[in-house]
Amino acid sequence: NAGVTQTPKFRVLKTGQSMTLLCAQDMNHEYMYWYRQDPGMGLRLIHYSVGEGTTAKGEVPDGYNVSRLKKQNFLLGLESAAPSQTSVYFCASSYSQTSGTTDTQYFGPGTRLTVL
Amino acid sequence: GESVGLHLPTLSVQEGDNSIINCAYSNSASDYFIWYKQESGKGPQFIIDIRSNMDKRQGQRVTVLLNKTVKHLSLQIAATQPGDSAVYFCAESPGYRDDKIIFGKGTRLHILP
Numbered sequence: 001n002a003g004v005t006q007t008p009k010f011r012v013l014k015t016g017q018s019m020t021l022l023c024a025q026d027m028n029h030e031y032m033y034w035y036r037q038d039p040g041m042g043l044r045l046i047h048y049s050v051g052e053g054t055t056a057k058g059e060v061p062d063g064y065n066v067s068r069l070k071k072q073n074f075l076l077g078l079e080s081a082a083p084s085q086t087s088v089y090f091c092a093s094s095y096s097q098t099s100g101t102t103d104t105q106y107f108g109p110g111t112r113l114t115v116l
Numbered sequence: 117g118e119s120v121g122l123h124l125p126t127l128s129v130q131e132g133d134n135s136i137i138n139c140a141y142s143n144s145a146s147d148y149f150i151w152y153k154q155e156s157g158k159g160p161q162f163i164i165d166i167r168s169n170m171d172k173r174q175g176q177r178v179t180v181l182l183n184k185t186v187k188h189l190s191l192q193i194a195a196t197q198p199g200d201s202a203v204y205f206c207a208e209s210p211g212y213r214d215d216k217i218i219f220g221k222g223t224r225l226h227i228l229p
């Protein structure tokens with residue numbers, strides 16, 4: 001049981017390049033989330049998903065897109081990277097209908113992205 | 117809007133002493149509160165949670181206290197150890213199985229030898 005995994009762990013992009021961050025969870029969780037974490041800003045929600053095929057905007061969605069084609073995967077895309085998107089990105093998942101556990105979010109190890 | 121904040125950005129505690137990390141929240145309708153621990157280079161890790169119908173909950177070496185009257189949340193760590201060094205976040209959720217959680221900015225706990 002790996003929990004929540006993220007790939008890649010590190011990435012450096014040039015302004016204008018695109019990339020996709022992959023999040024995978026093996027806990028059969030319904031909900032998945034993408035956050036960014038910047039110094040002094042805490043965690044800010046970018047997009048989230050309450051089920052396969054559904055996504056919704058969070059607090060800071062501009063410049064990002066997401067897709068949830070499979071229940072276990074949640075992809076975060078940057079179509080045209082900007083230096084302001086330099087950050088650490090965390091994926092999280094929560095809520096298992098089968099286990100009925102609490103709504104605690106379980107986080108992945110993060111992806112450190114630098115945009116030059 | 118709602119906000120979750122912390123009284124102290126950095127807390128230094130002697131090894132073996134008890135630590136108390138405080139958090140203030142502004143949304144009186146919040147129903148669910150969580151404490152997370154984040155070690156350097158890692159993702160946040162769940163420590164303990166509490167629902168608004170409780171005022172205290174205990175885990176292994178940790179206790180969370182909730183005072184709804186003054187909208188205050190605290191995390192107590194007993195017999196602080198070097199491995200407790202981390203940034204601690206409080207978070208609140210407006211409702212049961214709500215799909216969004218609001219995180220505070222974090223408090224860094226520093227353990228003195």
